[in-house]
Amino acid sequence: MKARFTEILLKHGFTSDKAAHCARIFTENSLDGVYTHGLNRFPAFISTIQEGLVDCEAVPELEGTNGLIEQWNGKLGPGMLNAEFCMARAISLAGEHGIGCVAVRNTNHWMRGGTYGWQAANAGFIGICFTNTIANVPPWGGIDPRLGNNPLVIAVPRPGGPVVLDMAISQFSFGKLMQYKSAGEELPVSGGYDENGDLSTNASDVISTKRLLPIGFWKGSGLSLMLDLLVTILSKGQSTKEISEKGKEYGISQVFISIRQDDPELNARLIEQILDYTKSSRPRDADKPVAYPGENTLLTRRRNLEDGIPVDEEIWKNVLAM
Amino acid sequence: MKARFTEILLKHGFTSDKAAHCARIFTENSLDGVYTHGLNRFPAFISTIQEGLVDCEAVPELEGTNGLIEQWNGKLGPGMLNAEFCMARAISLAGEHGIGCVAVRNTNHWMRGGTYGWQAANAGFIGICFTNTIANVPPWGGIDPRLGNNPLVIAVPRPGGPVVLDMAISQFSFGKLMQYKSAGEELPVSGGYDENGDLSTNASDVISTKRLLPIGFWKGSGLSLMLDLLVTILSKGQSTKEISEKGKEYGISQVFISIRQDDPELNARLIEQILDYTKSSRPRDADKPVAYPGENTLLTRRRNLEDGIPVDEEIWKNVLAM
Numbered sequence: 009m010k011a012r013f014t015e016i017l018l019k020h021g022f023t024s025d026k027a028a029h030c031a032r033i034f035t036e037n038s039l040d041g042v043y044t045h046g047l048n049r050f051p052a053f054i055s056t057i058q059e060g061l062v063d064c065e066a067v068p069e070l071e072g073t074n075g076l077i078e079q080w081n082g083k084l085g086p087g088m089l090n091a092e093f094c095m096a097r098a099i100s101l102a103g104e105h106g107i108g109c110v111a112v113r114n115t116n117h118w119m120r121g122g123t124y125g126w127q128a129a130n131a132g133f134i135g136i137c138f139t140n141t142i143a144n145v146p147p148w149g150g151i152d153p154r155l156g157n158n159p160l161v162i163a164v165p166r167p168g169g170p171v172v173l174d175m176a177i178s179q180f181s182f183g184k185l186m187q188y189k190s191a192g193e194e195l196p197v198s199g200g201y202d203e204n205g206d207l208s209t210n211a212s213d214v215i216s217t218k219r220l221l222p223i224g225f226w227k228g229s230g231l232s233l234m235l236d237l238l239v240t241i242l243s244k245g246q247s248t249k250e251i252s253e254k255g256k257e258y259g260i261s262q263v264f265i266s267i268r269q270d271d272p273e274l275n276a277r278l279i280e281q282i283l284d285y286t287k288s289s290r291p292r293d294a295d296k297p298v299a300y301p302g303e304n305t306l307l308t309r310r311r312n313l314e315d316g317i318p319v320d321e322e323i324w325k326n327v328l329a330m
Numbered sequence: 331m332k333a334r335f336t337e338i339l340l341k342h343g344f345t346s347d348k349a350a351h352c353a354r355i356f357t358e359n360s361l362d363g364v365y366t367h368g369l370n371r372f373p374a375f376i377s378t379i380q381e382g383l384v385d386c387e388a389v390p391e392l393e394g395t396n397g398l399i400e401q402w403n404g405k406l407g408p409g410m411l412n413a414e415f416c417m418a419r420a421i422s423l424a425g426e427h428g429i430g431c432v433a434v435r436n437t438n439h440w441m442r443g444g445t446y447g448w449q450a451a452n453a454g455f456i457g458i459c460f461t462n463t464i465a466n467v468p469p470w471g472g473i474d475p476r477l478g479n480n481p482l483v484i485a486v487p488r489p490g491g492p493v494v495l496d497m498a499i500s501q502f503s504f505g506k507l508m509q510y511k512s513a514g515e516e517l518p519v520s521g522g523y524d525e526n527g528d529l530s531t532n533a534s535d536v537i538s539t540k541r542l543l544p545i546g547f548w549k550g551s552g553l554s555l556m557l558d559l560l561v562t563i564l565s566k567g568q569s570t571k572e573i574s575e576k577g578k579e580y581g582i583s584q585v586f587i588s589i590r591q592d593d594p595e596l597n598a599r600l601i602e603q604i605l606d607y608t609k610s611s612r613p614r615d616a617d618k619p620v621a622y623p624g625e626n627t628l629l630t631r632r633r634n635l636e637d638g639i640p641v642d643e644e645i646w647k648n649v650l651a652m
Contacts, residue, residue, distance in 0.1 A: 074592035075428020076398070106397020107431050109589075134560070150611025150620040162556040164563070171559060173552040197547060205614065224545025225519060230495040230623040234484040237493060237604055238456070241486070241597040242589070249607035267431075267564070270396035275563040282559055285571035289472025292527065298472040301552040 009317060010035040013050060016330045020057045022064045026089060033088045037120045038317050041308035044183030045120035048323055053119075054330065061258040062086055062116050068093050071113075076105055079243060082115030084259060091118040091137070091262065092127060098266035099133050110264045113245025117141075117257060122174030122305070124264065125163030129170030134267040135163040140236045140260055143252040145178050145220045148229035151205065153218050156248040157181065158235040163302075165269065166279050172302035177232040178220035185211045185220075190320075239263050331639060332357040335372060338652045342379045344386045348411060355410045359442045360639045363630035366505025367442035370645055375441075376652065383580040384408055384438050390415050393435075393566075398427055401565060404437030406581060413440040413459070413584065414449060420588035421455050432586045435567025439463075439579065444496030444627070446586065447485030451492030456589040457485040462558045462582055465574040467500050467542045470551035473527065475540050478570040479503065480557040485624075487591065488601050494624035499554040500542035507533040507542075512642070561585050 013031035018024065034053075038046025056062040066085030070078060078097060082090040094110040101108025118124065118139060128135025141156035157178035164171045175181075180188070180199045188195055188211035198207040200214035200221045207221065208214055214221075222228025240247040245261030269275050287298045312318070335353035340346065356375075360368025378384040388407030392400060400419060404412040416432045423430025440446065440461060450457025463478035479500035486493045497503075502510070502521045510517055510533035520529040522536035522543045529543065530536055536543075544550025562569040567583030591597050609620045634640070 072592075073428070075424070075426070075590060077428040077589070077592075102397070104397070105427070106395070106399040107429060109429050134563075147608045147611050147620045149613055149615065149618055150608075151614055152611040154608045154611040154620075160553075162553075162560070164556065164559045171556070173556045175546075175549045175552065179546055179549070223547075223549045224497075224501055227497045227501070227545045230497065231482075231484075233604070233608055233622060234486065234493070234495045237486045237601060238484070240600050240604060241456075241591070244593070244596065244600070247600065247604045247607070249603055252607075267399070268397060269563070270394075270399075271566070274566065278562050278566070278569065279559060281571055282555070282562060282569045285569070285574075286469045286472075286476045286555055289469050289474040289476040291471055292473055293471065296471055298469045298476075300555060 009038065009047065012327060016054065016327070020054060020064065026064065026086070030086055030088055033092070033119065033123055037123065038319075039309055039312050040122075040305050041312065042120045042122065043320070044181070044187055047317075047319055047327065048186075049119060049183065051323065051326055051330070056116070056258065061256060068112065076101060077109045077111065077242065080110060080112040082112045084114055084116060087116030087118045088123065090115040091124050091264070094262065094264040095124040095127050095135060095137065095266065098135070098264040099128055099131050102133055102266035102268045106268050106270075108266045109242075111239065111243035111245075111262070112264070113243035113261050114259050115262055116260065118262065120174065121159045121161040122163075122172050122302075125161040125172040125174060126170060128266050129163040129165040129172065132165050132269060132272065134165065134269070135161065136265040137161045137263060138235045138239060139262040140239050140248050140251065142257040143248050144182065144218045145222050145229070145232055146201070147233065148222070148226040151219075153220075154248070155222070155229065155232040156236060156251075157220055157222075158232045158248075160235060164279060165272075167276050169306045170302055171279070171283070171300050172305065174301070177222055177228045177235065179223055180211075180220065182215070182220075185215050189215060331360065331369065334649060338376065338649070342376060342386065348386065348408070352408055352410055355414070355441065355445055359445065360641070361631055361634050362444075362627050363634065364442045364444065365642070366503070366509055369639070369641055369649065370508075371441060371505065373645065373648055373652070378438070378580065383578060390434065398423060399431045399433065399564065402432060402434040404434045406436055406438060409438030409440045410445065412437040413446050413586070416584065416586040417446040417449050417457060417459065417588065420457070420586040421450055421453050424455055424588035424590045428590050428592075430588045431564075433561065433565035433584070434586070435565035435583050436581050437584055438582065440584065442496065443481045443483040444485075444494050447483040447494040447496060448492060450588050451485040451487040451494065454487050454591060454594065456487065456591070457483065458587040459483045459585060460557045460561060461584040462561050462570045462573065464579040465570050466504065466540045467544050467551070467554055468523070469555065470544070470548040473541075475542075476570070477544070477551060477554040478558060478573075479542055479544075480554045480570075482557060486601060487594075489598050491628045492624055493601070493605070493622050494627065496623070499544055499550045499557070501545055502533075502542065504537070504542075507537050511537060
């Protein structure tokens with residue numbers, strides 16, 4: 009899969025270094041079971057290159073600093089490469105000062121946000137990052153989508169494998185809705201509104217209205233707004249408003265924060281204690297013990313490394329023909 | 331109200347300075363319409379003093395630093411005073427370095443988390459803070475509560491009044507559930523589980539099971555866990571596990587982050603643009619335009635300043651007799 013992605017990216021103007029880099033991120037996303045932001049998203053990514061929304065030659069440029077906070081311009085480069093670069097900068101700043109914060113404007117979709125949480129955790133650092141998106145969530149009490157589903161990632165390193173929360177502020181990410189739609193499955197809980205303004209468990213309805221339900225109703229609506237405010241004023245980049253008015257999601261704004269561990273051994277004991285306690289809750293379904301965020305990712309990765317990555321045959325065929 | 335609170339606090343061993351300070355915070359919480367963490371909570375706060383869970387003489391002590399991150403010991407002092415102190419430290423660090431982060435262990439309930447968001451915003455800074463609590467939320471897929479509802483506050487300063495999100499990770503805070511219970515009202519959406527393990531809109535049921543529903547089901551469950559991990563490893567303090575095993579909520583852990591505004595005028599324009607766009611969503615109910623977090627707080631404050639603070643007569647009578 010990685011070899012095939014690399015070949016295609018080379019055809020579309022990527023340098024061999026960047027092609028290998030992007031191909032690895034897409035492949036690892038599928039390897040970890042985040043198929044929506046791996047193989048399944050690859051053709052759409054190539055389209056953004058063809059449309060000129062993503063500039064595969066661009067590299068981020070430092071525009072300013074606010075004390076220790078760095079402000080970068082992503083120059084509309086590939087979102088995954090910009091995001092990885094910014095998290096690396098945040099880690100480097102955290103290594104020096106305990107905490108590091110990098111804001112980037114004019115960047116693009118980072119695909120799976122968890123990638124950059126894992127990146128920080130693998131380096132032994134705490135990683136926190138969030139992004140804005142095009143409007144796809146109505147604010148609480150409203151009909152028209154005016155908020156993004158603005159994914160939020162929080163990662164904590166741990167010897168046995170990190171704890172990584174990677175969540176859109178909508179109850180289902182857009183990719184997840186697409187997955188339910190193409191599988192023809194009902195959503196397990198309401199995912200948004202249909203065109204009559206009623207809550208719906210039908211993924212197609214929610215995709216067509218672009219009225220995704222935020223987590224916790226009024227609470228997720230508020231959280232999504234705050235994340236857009238933070239990425240916009242820290243990066244001086246485009247807000248969900250400006251992204252939405254262009255009608256296509258590009259040139260978005262993101263923030264990356266990293267924190268150094270002062271005492272990894274003590275932290276590891278504290279983390280284990282918290283996870284053990286959480287997992288000691290009796291399961292509602294005897295076959296499904298309580299899991300922490302990221303726990304199943306490691307299991308999926310191991311299984312897919314042994315058995316191969318399961319693919320949507322249709323999409324894989326398309327990619328082979330690209 | 332403030333004068334009465336001050337008198338009572340003086341009787342319970344507070345210095346006049348600290349009594350005035352705590353009385354102001356409790357009164358302002360009620361003034362802003364957060365009655366659950368103002369007057370209504372005051373008698374319970376006095377009980378924690380009488381039980382010796384809160385030490386009104388304690389002052390926070392610096393225990394260490396992790397680069398620019400400061401680690402304080404709250405010495406079991408009043409949670410509101412410790413929280414205000416820590417946010418002030420974070421603001422001061424942010425003034426110097428652009429970003430400041432303070433972790434505190436051995437502290438106590440901060441009452442209304444929004445207080446410290448307003449504090450940062452009033453000083454012209456962004457404020458972010460979060461806390462752990464006793465376990466009152468089952469992790470997703472589990473029956474027994476093992477997570478706190480760990481309130482999260484994000485505040486952004488703004489000339490026309492700050493935007494302040496102040497939310498527990500449960501769909502309803504414990505205080506809010508008590509409010510619905512005493513008013514005999516049904517919750518507008520499910521707030522947790524009854525003793526049969528079914529979702530319930532009855533506040534009494536949820537209070538008695540201590541199984542609050544996290545926002546967004548599995549997502550809030552993950553977010554609550556991450557916040558406990560962060561406050562615990564950054565402060566080296568007690569986790570929700572340790573707090574819960576003592577059976578009483580004291581000696582908790584918190585984190586305060588502040589960010590300096592580099593260009594307040596530009597930020598004000600960006601914020602206004604985002605709020606205007608959000609509020610341009612057609613309302614579902616014509617009488618209720620979309621509001622941003624904190625907007626109604628200012629309206630309530632103004633109304634209560636003019637008309638007086640509405641009180642629960644029973645509680646007010648008790649406080650007059652204390």
